Amino acid sequence: MEPCYEIRITQAKKGRGMFSRRFIKAGEEIFLESPMVSVQFAWNETCKYKACQQCLRSMETAEQMYRRLTNKPHFTLPKSNLCEVTPDRHVCCPDCGAPYCCRECYEEATALHHKVLCTGKDGKDHPTSHLIETWKTMHYPPETFNIMLAARLIATVKQKSDPLERKEFVDKLSTFCRSLTNDENNIIHKLLGNQFQHQIEVLREILKESFYEESIKEWFEPDGFKSLLALIGTNGQGIGTSSFSVWATNCEKKIADENLHKELSDLIDELYDDLNNIAGPEFLDCEGSGLYLLQSACNHSCVPNAQVTFPHNNHILSLKAVKDIEPDQEIFISYLDECDRTRSRHSRHRLLRENYLFICNCPLCVSQAYDPDFTSDDDDDDDDDDCMDHN
Known part of the structure; x- marks a missing residue:
C-alpha cells in the first residue's frame, strides 16, 4: 500500500518536512517504524526496570511491576491473563546475562551490535560497563539522553563486515540533523556549554580507547564526537x-460485561492513583531512547497534528494523526512533552532553542507573541550546570 505521506525538502526551513499525500483522518495511523538503534536509559535499568535489551519490551509482568513500584510484594492483580508478558520466552545472553524478551531479539542483537558491547565474564571491568558507570556519574535521573546510543551506533558499524553495508548505514545517519549551531539565529547548542567540556572529553576518550573503528575515525575526533552527540541529542x-x-488497556478492551467493566475500570483508576502517589507519574515506564529515520523528518509544532506512541510495548514507533490532516498539509509532532507544552511561550522557546537550535513560529507561538501572559518567563528555569542533559 502506498504511504499516505511524503518527505520533502522545505526551502523556507532549509531542512526536511513530512507532508500528507491524501486526507488523513484523526486517529489514523500514519506509519509504524523500527529504530536504527535504541537503548534503555542507564538509571532506568539500575532502578530494576527490566526491559529487553534489543526491543525495550517491558519484561516484568503487570503484577510484578505494580508490586515493585508500590512496594506491595503480596498484591494479586486480577485478570492477570490479560498481561502479555511471556516469561517462558525470555532468554539471557549466556556470557553477560543481558535480558531479552525472546530468542529472536537476542539473535538480532547479537548480529547487530551485542558482540562488541557484551561485557562477558569481565563484568564491571569491561569497557561497556566502565562507559555506563562513567555516564551515570555525569547524568542523573530523569534521563533524556544516553551515551549508549553512541556506543550502539559504533558497535553496529564495527560488526558490519561488508564495507558497502557499513557505508549504507553511516550514510543514513547523514539525513539526521547534527548541527551544534544555528548561525542564522545565533543559537548554540547547550552541549557546547563550558560546564560539559571535560565530561565530553572523558566519554570520547573511553569510546576511542575501547571501541575505535577506522571507517568512522572522524567520530572519535573532538569535533566529530560533538557532532555525533548533537545528532543523538x-x-x-x-x-x-x-x-x-498494556494489562490495563486489555482489561478495558476485552471485558464485555458492563458491570464488571465498570468495576475493573474503577480498580484500574485506583491502582494508577497508587502508582502515581507512591512511585510518581514520571517513573511508571521502562524508558529509553532511539533514532528513527522517518520520525526525524517530522518538524515541530506546539500544536501538533500528529503524535508519537509506542502501542506494542516495545520500541516500534507509531505516528498517529490527532487531528484531521488535509492533502498536502505538513505533518507536525511536538518535540516537547505534554507538560512542557503547557509552559509559557518563553519557556517553550528556551527548551527548543537549547536542544533543537530553532525558534518556533507555530500558530500558537505566533498568537502568543505579544501577550504578556505568555511571553514572560513564568516558569522556574532548570539548572543544568551540574549534569549533562541534552533534551
Missing part, C-alpha cells in the same frame, strides 16, 4: 514501555 526519541499499561 537533537534526534533521539524517547521510548516508554509498560506491561502494566
